[in-house]
Amino acid sequence: MRRGWDEEQQLLIAERDEAKSRAVALQSRMEEMDASFRKQLSVTIEANDRAISAARSDAEMIRSCCENRVAEVEAEMRAVLEETEEARVAMEARLRKISTVLYDQPSSDCIPFPTRLVSHGFYSRTCPRVDEWNTSPPPLSVVRTTVSSAPSSTAWLGPSPPSSVVPPTHFSSRGAHPNNPTEREVEPSCEPSASRSPHD
Incomplete structure (x- = not known):
């Protein structure tokens, strides 16, 4: 053991x-x-x-x-x-x-227009509206007064019209009537036109 x-x-x-x-x-x-x-x-x-x-x-x-x-x-x-x-x-x-x-x-506001224009002394306008007032006739009373007071050399040609009839006036831009005192020739200008009497 x-x-x-x-x-x-x-x-x-x-x-x-x-x-x-x-x-x-x-x-x-x-x-x-x-x-x-x-x-x-x-x-x-x-x-x-x-x-x-x-x-x-x-x-x-x-x-x-x-x-x-x-x-x-x-x-x-x-x-x-x-x-x-x-x-x-x-x-x-x-x-x-x-x-x-x-x-x-120079201002280009002035519109060129023909050399000979018809302008009425009754109106006073500036250049930009020339085309408008050149072709518009003056009042009938002004035309009668002007025709009645015109000199004998530029008086109405032909038979005397009745007192109630006014001789026709021509308003065009082609030229002024040589025997019509209500029309005058103007030159193109941009300066304002002076006021004129219908008897000028």
Whole structure:
């Protein structure tokens, strides 16, 4: 019985020693793996740091290039805007000069009309309405008074008309009737005509 207990004790001691040796081996292996992992981690961190620094440098370079390009574009746009403003100012000056020249020219309100026109002394009008009042006869009372007071050399030719009938007068722009005192020849003028009496 004692022999059996000794054998069992030796077997347990052997198993203990074997377990210790395996634990030591596992510990050393874990240490090696930890060292290898730390080394790999350090390498990875260094690579990441290098990549980050390279990316930062590239981003800084790109940013500086973009800023330079933006500055160049701003300078170009500023030059274009200055040229446009100068062109606009020049065009406005030219338009003002043209407008001044056009407004300084003689007024074109006077409408040209034939050389010989018939005008009634009873009316006093300005040049722009010559065409209107030259073709409109004076009042009938004025025509009667003028015809009755006309001199004998320019009196009505032919048989004497009745007192209630007034000799016809011609109002046209082709010319004045040579024997009609109610008509007179006028020259084209833009000056306002003075008011005349029907007896002039």
